[in-house]
Amino acid sequence: MENKELEERKKIEEIGKMTALSQEDIISNTRTVIQGLETLKNEHNQILYSLLNSMKTIKKENGDTNLVEEKTNILKKSVDSIELGLGEAQVMMSLANHLQTTEAEKQKLRAQVRRLCQENAWLRDELANAQQKLLLSEQKVATIEEEKKHLEFMNEMKKYDTNEAQVNEEKENDQSSLDLGFPDDDDDSGQPEVLSPTQPNAMAQAASGGYEIPARLRTLHNLVIQYASQGRYEVAVPLCKQALEDLEKNSGHDHPDVATMLNILALVYRDQGKYKEAANLLNDALGIREKTLGPDHPAVAATLNNLAVLYGKRGKYKDAEPLCKRALEIREKVLGKDHADVAKQLNNLALLCQNQGKHEEVERYYQRALEIYQKELGPDDPNVAKTKNNLVNIFKIFFHKIKSVTSLSVEYFSKIFAIPITLTLYLSVYLVKCDAVIV
Numbered sequence: 001m002e003n004k005e006l007e008e009r010k011k012i013e014e015i016g017k018m019t020a021l022s023q024e025d026i027i028s029n030t031r032t033v034i035q036g037l038e039t040l041k042n043e044h045n046q047i048l049y050s051l052l053n054s055m056k057t058i059k060k061e062n063g064d065t066n067l068v069e070e071k072t073n074i075l076k077k078s079v080d081s082i083e084l085g086l087g088e089a090q091v092m093m094s095l096a097n098h099l100q101t102t103e104a105e106k107q108k109l110r111a112q113v114r115r116l117c118q119e120n121a122w123l124r125d126e127l128a129n130a131q132q133k134l135l136l137s138e139q140k141v142a143t144i145e146e147e148k149k150h151l152e153f154m155n156e157m158k159k160y161d162t163n164e165a166q167v168n169e170e171k172e173n174d175q176s177s178l179d180l181g182f183p184d185d186d187d188d189s190g191q192p193e194v195l196s197p198t199q200p201n202a203m204a205q206a207a208s209g210g211y212e213i214p215a216r217l218r219t220l221h222n223l224v225i226q227y228a229s230q231g232r233y234e235v236a237v238p239l240c241k242q243a244l245e246d247l248e249k250n251s252g253h254d255h256p257d258v259a260t261m262l263n264i265l266a267l268v269y270r271d272q273g274k275y276k277e278a279a280n281l282l283n284d285a286l287g288i289r290e291k292t293l294g295p296d297h298p299a300v301a302a303t304l305n306n307l308a309v310l311y312g313k314r315g316k317y318k319d320a321e322p323l324c325k326r327a328l329e330i331r332e333k334v335l336g337k338d339h340a341d342v343a344k345q346l347n348n349l350a351l352l353c354q355n356q357g358k359h360e361e362v363e364r365y366y367q368r369a370l371e372i373y374q375k376e377l378g379p380d381d382p383n384v385a386k387t388k389n390n391l392v393n394i395f396k397i398f399f400h401k402i403k404s405v406t407s408l409s410v411e412y413f414s415k416i417f418a419i420p421i422t423l424t425l426y427l428s429v430y431l432v433k434c435d436a437v438i439v
Helices: 002-019 023-060 066-158 164-175 200-206 215-229 233-251 256-271 275-293 298-313 317-335 340-355 359-376 382-401 410-417 421-432
Strands: none
Touching (some): 023 066, 066 215, 215 233, 215 256, 233 256, 256 275, 298 317, 317 340, 340 359, 340 382
C-alpha cells in the first residue's frame, strides 16, 4: 500500500512539473524524446533483423523456432509502439509550430492596431486644422464679396461722371470683334458678350427638381475656385481628383455627384487652357447625367451649354451649335419659352451662328432674346442693354460685309432701340458710310 501511494505521488509530481513547463521547454523535451525514440527504434530494428537471421538458420537445421518467433513478435509490437510515439511527437511539434506562427501574427496585428490608432489621431488633428482653415477662408470670401459689391457700385457711379467713357467704349466695340469662349471674369462689363458657361451654383438651382447637389461639393467647389484664382493648380487639381476618386468608390461612377465633380474639375482644366481634357470630362458628366437624371433634366442642359462653350473656344462651331440648340430645347421645355435662362441660351446660340456666317439666324436669335429680357426683366435691366449692344455690333458687321440689307427698316430699328425715327435716320446715314443701305 505504501509503495502504491509513493508511486501515485511521484506521478502527480511529474504531472505538476510538466504543466509548469513553458512552451519552449515542452518543444525541447519533445525533440529529445523524438531523438530517443528514433534511437530505440533503430536498436529494435537491428535486434529484429538478428532474430530473423537466427530463425532462418534454425529452420535450416530443423530446430525449434518457437522461442525466437515469440521474441520477434514482441519486438515488432515494440517497434509499432515506438512508431506511434514518434507520430504523436511529430504532431506535437506541428502544433507547436502552428502556435508560434499564430502568436507571431497576433503580435503583428497588435503592432498594426497601434499604428492605425496613431494615424487616426494624426488625421483627427489634420481635420481640425483643415476645418479651422476652412472657417478662415469662408470669412475671407465674405469680405471679398463685400469688396466686390463696393467696386460694382463705384463702377456704376463712374457712368455718370462724363461722356468720355461712353465714347471710348464705342471705339473699343468698333475695334473688337465678338469672341467665343469663356469669359475672363463673371461680371457684366461693356465688353462684347461671349458665350456664358453655366456656373455650378446655377446648375445647383436648376437641378433642384429631383437632384440636389450636396453641400460638401459646393464647399469643395469654393475651395477649388479659390486655389485656381490664385494660380495654385498643383493644389486644386489633386484636390478634385481625390474627391472624384472617393465619390466613385462610395457611390459608383454613374452617380450625379460624380458628374458634378467632373464639371468642377473641367472648370479647373478650362482655366489652365486644357480644353481637350475639359471637353472629355464634360462629355463624361453629360453621359452620367443623361443616364441618372434623364435627357430633359436642367442639369443636362447646363452641361450641354458648358460643352458648347468649350467647343466654341476651340473653334469647333459646327460641333457646338447642335449642343447649344439641344440645351435651348430642354430649357424651353422645363422653364418655359419666356424664361431669362432661355434668352441667355439664345445669346450663346447667336454667337455660334455669327462665327459661322449665319446672319439671318443671328438676327432672329438676338431679337427673340431681347423680347424675352424686356418682357421678363423690364426695359432697364442690364441684359436688355447688353443685347441691344450686341445687335448694334452685329448690324455694323453685316453692313461692312454686304452692300444692302432689305430685311431691316427704319421703323423696326427705331422700335427696337426706342429712339425717334429722326435719330434713326441719322444712324442710317452713318451706316451707309459703311457701304450699307437701309430701306
